[in-house]
Amino acid sequence: MAADLWTALFIALLAIFTGYEVISRVPVLLHTPLMSGSNFIHGIVLVGAIVALGLATTPLEQAIGLVAVVMGALNVTGGYVVTERILAMFDRSRPKGGAK
Amino acid sequence: MTLPDIQDVINAIYVVAVLVFILGLRAMSSPATARRGILYAGVAMLLAVLVTFFSPGLSNFALIALGVIVGGLGGFYWARVVKMTAMPQMVAMFNGMGGGSAAAIAAVELLGNLSDPATSGLSMAGAIIGSISIAGSVIAFLKLQGWITSKPIVLPGRQVVNMAVLVLGVAFGGYALYLLNTFWLLPFFVLLLLYGILLTLPIGGADMPVVISLFNALTGIAVGLDGFALVNGPLGDAGYAMVIAGVLVGAAGSLLTVLMARAMNRSISNVFFSAFGATEETGGPVQGQLKPIDAADAAVMMAYASQVVIVPGYGLAVAQGQQKVKELADLLESKGVTVKFAIHPVAGRMPGHMNVLLAEVGVAYDKLYDRDEINAEFPATDVALVIGANDVVNPAAHRPGSPLQGMPILDVEQAKNVIVIKRGQGKGFAGIENDLFYRDNCRMLYGDAQQAVGALVSELKKAS
Numbered sequence: 001m002a003a004d005l006w007t008a009l010f011i012a013l014l015a016i017f018t019g020y021e022v023i024s025r026v027p028v029l030l031h032t033p034l035m036s037g038s039n040f041i042h043g044i045v046l047v048g049a050i051v052a053l054g055l056a057t058t059p060l061e062q063a064i065g066l067v068a069v070v071m072g073a074l075n076v077t078g079g080y081v082v083t084e085r086i087l088a089m090f091d092r093s094r095p096k097g098g099a100k
Numbered sequence: 101m102t103l104p105d106i107q108d109v110i111n112a113i114y115v116v117a118v119l120v121f122i123l124g125l126r127a128m129s130s131p132a133t134a135r136r137g138i139l140y141a142g143v144a145m146l147l148a149v150l151v152t153f154f155s156p157g158l159s160n161f162a163l164i165a166l167g168v169i170v171g172g173l174g175g176f177y178w179a180r181v182v183k184m185t186a187m188p189q190m191v192a193m194f195n196g197m198g199g200g201s202a203a204a205i206a207a208v209e210l211l212g213n214l215s216d217p218a219t220s221g222l223s224m225a226g227a228i229i230g231s232i233s234i235a236g237s238v239i240a241f242l243k244l245q246g247w248i249t250s251k252p253i254v255l256p257g258r259q260v261v262n263m264a265v266l267v268l269g270v271a272f273g274g275y276a277l278y279l280l281n282t283f284w285l286l287p288f289f290v291l292l293l294l295y296g297i298l299l300t301l302p303i304g305g306a307d308m309p310v311v312i313s314l315f316n317a318l319t320g321i322a323v324g325l326d327g328f329a330l331v332n333g334p335l336g337d338a339g340y341a342m343v344i345a346g347v348l349v350g351a352a353g354s355l356l357t358v359l360m361a362r363a364m365n366r367s368i369s370n371v372f373f374s375a376f377g378a379t380e381e382t383g384g385p386v387q388g389q390l391k392p393i394d395a396a397d398a399a400v401m402m403a404y405a406s407q408v409v410i411v412p413g414y415g416l417a418v419a420q421g422q423q424k425v426k427e428l429a430d431l432l433e434s435k436g437v438t439v440k441f442a443i444h445p446v447a448g449r450m451p452g453h454m455n456v457l458l459a460e461v462g463v464a465y466d467k468l469y470d471r472d473e474i475n476a477e478f479p480a481t482d483v484a485l486v487i488g489a490n491d492v493v494n495p496a497a498h499r500p501g502s503p504l505q506g507m508p509i510l511d512v513e514q515a516k517n518v519i520v521i522k523r524g525q526g527k528g529f530a531g532i533e534n535d536l537f538y539r540d541n542c543r544m545l546y547g548d549a550q551q552a553v554g555a556l557v558s559e560l561k562k563a564s
Contacts, residue, residue, distance in 0.1 A: 019351030054158030068204035073171025081179035
């Protein structure tokens with residue numbers, strides 16, 4: 001196995017513990033925004049999709065790469081806007097009764 | 101002095117982005133800082149995506165720009181226009197898109213180079229999990245959206261069939277690796293997508309939050325696996341960012357799934373393999389009959405109460421009746437009635453969904469009580485007003501042998517009077533008859549939540 005893969009494995013182990021620690025004590029109230037927020041964060045897949053399409057050579061690879069980029073971009077923007085809208089509801093500083 | 105290498109600049113941005121993701125996720129675990137958390141994570145994501153364009157050796161820029169613009173604008177528009185009530189299925193859909201993207205990246209990698217066993221194996225693992233995640237998430241979306249029935253769809257022998265589809269699909273992938281022939285990737289992907297569909301179809305609407313959360317974690321893992329496969333390639337540094345962010349979400353999402361399932365007193369394996377609510381209840385028929393009440397009588401009953409507890413459910417969210425409920429609560433309070441809201445952890449089919457809707461119309465936080473706090477208060481409550489909630493108030497949960505047994509519920513039956521606002525005589529998501537409706541102290545006020553609560557409001561105004 002290449003050295004890069006070992007490095008990635010070390011990183012992944014640390015990320016597991018980080019992910020676990022970061023949300024180990026969270027109120028039920030925040031489960032939905034957190035799920036939505038973490039949904040946004042795996043939108044980093046868009047970076048991988050750009051790389052995959054950017055290095056694609058055959059038409060088939062380009063087509064599938066384009067699908068990957070479109071879906072990744074949907075994940076990023078949709079995930080962000082949904083999370084923002086959910087969290088805006090929790091904001092106590094917003095004018096009373098005002099919703100839109 | 102030379103200019104810094106572009107790849108160093110890109111990597112530095114990736115490092116900062118990953119750090120901000122972790123801090124952002126942490127900030128999102130507390131109500132006071134949550135909004136800041138998503139904002140910072142958003143800025144970090146924007147930077148990470150932008151610098152990726154400058155990676156050396158990239159081509160197909162027109163296609164990339166096209167994809168980013170189409171997906172970005174589409175996601176932005178769609179997420180903006182959707183109603184708050186539809187948020188759960190939107191989370192499912194956008195999560196599915198991430199899974200699909202991960203599967204598609206893996207497909208490109210596999211088509212490009214099948215010969216390195218470590219990289220191909222990792223891509224294939226990412227493809228498997230990503231495919232299951234997109235197919236399952238889309239089914240979850242369709243169920244919550246009501247485009248296919250939210251009842252469990254159970255096919256005969258499904259456990260065996262599902263397992264066979266999964267094993268066969270993975271076998272095709274292995275065969276492709278063995279022969280170094282990309283043709284066999286086609287049945288590989290088809291069967292895994294099919295597996296994701298078959299896995300999710302038998303799950304009922306009540307369990308969807310757990311399912312969506314699990315698919316969210318799975319997408320994270322798929323992204324992490326893709327990252328592993330990319331670190332060996334020419335632009336490996338993007339792979340490290342994906343490994344960290346993906347695995348972070350995989351771990352956090354898995355924990356969140358367990359916490360959520362625990363709040364609903366369900367286990368993950370139960371959710372996926374028991375087809376909850378598919379079987380009709382085995383116990384004898386429910387005794388008694390449904391006793392209707394009209395809005396005028398219900399209004400009088402509440403006006404003379406000293407404490408009213410409102411139990412909002414999914415029906416309220418669907419009917420967009422939260423504004424009327426706020427009006428009703430204000431009117432009752434002006435008459436000296438104490439009004440409290442009982443929020444079941446999964447009311448509205450997603451934890452926190454109901455809090456969001458009520459906060460939207462300005463109901464004060466200190467009037468929202470969670471299950472443990474409010475259950476002790478029902479015996480001292482004159483009227484419990486159940487609005488469009490069903491399974492979460494079904495006393496069958498206390499009866500051994502019921503499919504709902506053990507599910508934590510709100511004990512509204514202990515209130516002196518119960519008024520249930522309901523559109524018709526149908527059952528809840530679990531598909532189980534609700535004993536509560538037949539109790540002596542229970543009256544049914546039929547109608548759409550918004551219109552029924554509106555009728556209560558105008559009756560109360562008339563009386564004053």
